[in-house]
Amino acid sequence: MSCLALVNSALGSVRFFIEAQLRFLNPALRLLPSAMKYIGILLLLINARSFPLGWHCRVLYPVAEFLVALQFTKLRLLFSFSNRAGKKAALEAWYETRMPVGFHPLREVWTYKSWASPDDCDFLLHLNNSSYGKAMDCARFRMAIETFPNFLRCGGWAPLAATHYHFIREIPMFAPYEVRASVGAWDDKWIWVIARFVKPPSKKSKGKGKVKATSASISNEDSNSASVSTALPDIVTEIANGNASENGPKSGASPSATAQALLARAAQVPEVDGALVYTVTVAQLCYKLGRRTVPPAVILAANGFSAPLPSSSPSLSSSLHTPSPSLDADARTPPAHWAETRALRASIPALKAFYAGGWRETEQGWWREALAGCEAERRGCVVA
Template sequence: MAVGLAVVLRRFAGLSATDLVRVLSARSLQYAPKVVKYFVLLLFLIQVRSWPLVWHWVVWRPVFAIRGRYLVHRLSNIFSSAQVRRQKNLEWLEGLSKVGSNPFDLQVTYRTWAGPDDCDFNMHLSNSSYPKRLDAARFTFALEFCPTFFRVGGWMGLGATHFTFLREIPMFSHYEMRTSVMSWDNKWIYAVTRFVTKPKKGKGKKGKHAPAESVASALPPSAEAAPNPSLHTANGVAEGTSTPYPPASGTNSPPTGASEGARALAAQLMERPEPDGALINCLAVSEVCCKIGRITVPPALVFAIDGFCADPPQGMQAYSRTNPPPHWETVRQLRGDAHATLGSPIKGSLKGLRDFYTGGWRDVPEGQRWWETALGAEVEERRLRGLPCMQALRKGIEEARTI
């Protein structure tokens, strides 16, 4: 090292300052193409999650996973008889449904992280990246809730998405999107996704320094300073130096239905902390409807056919695949899954189930609609409890269109 440095010093000892600058500049230009090439390559690799078709792969990955598991299952029974294979396939497909589950108790969690391609110049997850990542979480949620509906050619249409930003998600942070059902009506399912981050162990509020932007904003601006715009997430949590939600009453003008609905939803979820102590960074409400072709299918029917129901009366055994709810035998007949013995014929077909989805349910008299009975009791109470704030949110947006 010392010998090499001595050689370099002897080589440039006789050069003037001007000549030395000229030589170093020439050498720098000689290596500049390599530096630029490696920089571009590094930048390209950092943006890997935003490459063409990567979004499609991320969103459709749950479908490929289900199809892969089903293929492995079929290969494992390839040497069984046709009747045994058919029975086992039906049992496997039935196993995708959440038989005996309460729709409000099921939460679908999607884990990811805030990569550089998703963040803005503030080194936080960009507000535009929330809907981009929500697509994958919402599709995973749909597959978990309604696998049978997709088997008959159903699809889910997204009507609207509403975001309430509470806390910023720093770059490289791992976060989760936890999606659950808030309510539904005759057409729309209102699904709530909570973007949460887990606080670091041992990190408390004591000794917490004020953020740099807060300190900088407290300094008097210079009259000769150039404009320096900055965008940050407005914190909706009533703590610290952040600006909380305005009170519901006061001298201010009354809030619109959309802001009232968003505030009501945020209040409900903020007062209900995450069981594991995770912090809620953002709330997203998705309005989705179930369709086959152009025909809208009632959400209650979709849920009941995939096994969702209210809890059994007190003192009775909880519903499950081994102890199915009362309406499950009717569902099996529609699905073609009613096979009591190995030699019994397959009853029904997917065509019959599709026909029931697309209009056959209308022929069932009002008092005999088993899917409404299955989702009665406390499920109906929770649905009605969450519906007003969802409808207020939707009404506010519709009123904004008339302004």
């Protein structure tokens, strides 16, 4: 038999084998297009949070929520029977309900809820380190809308200078988590925001935490205030009455060292409700209006934050025991300096001029008095 015949015989055997396999796989091959379609749809759904503009939608959602509520309020006032002055007063009153009136700057916590989706996780099936920044962006933006709406109305913003991370535990894939953000410290230029990634406690553990907190508050109001104080790091520095550098730290604060000190301290503090802490981060920001830097104390006080001295303002001592942001704004007690803020808010151009440098020419220094109650807490913790 020639070589050509052997080759033809071998090719025939291979052809027969392939045809047999194709006949066997033919039903499966007919289903392959449908299977690939469903697999493709499943992959799209799994990675939906990473679609183009997906991150932008999550970050800008608080802005959209605010604008929708604003337009609804304006529409409601449009069909009301009030005169122009009454409508303007009602609109300003609505703006006031969106402000942290009477809140203690070092006690409040703003929560952003999310979950570890597959597109944010790595091959070890837990939240990738690079995904923490995405969640932080959403948490900080929501916090900005709720903490300094007056400043945003004037065109101000809070650029991020640095972020420090301390990873304690991994967040498993599909696990829900909360980002609990709070003000940790500030000086004449910088403000540091502490964010804690935590596992939300179960309903059972939440109930135990509430009972424990309630019994503590009944037994001793001061001990309750102290327990809240330990839950959040008490770190800040002095802000000037006019020129920010006048009464600030003489040698100047070290932003990186302060952030590291905040980070180390926050990592040691457990959550009040028993939530499991995954990660602690500290973000360093400043307030900008154009190219001008506005001192954090001015921003905080002008937007309603208050921590007055109990001796100087006995009627406002309740503000030291901070109301929750969920409370109705009508139930809050306006701080003593609120008349100054209302006068500024009467004209957005005047408010913008105040932020742009007019605060330097204000002799009263009402923002310093508004935050005098937390002076002892904040002065001892910024690293010089």
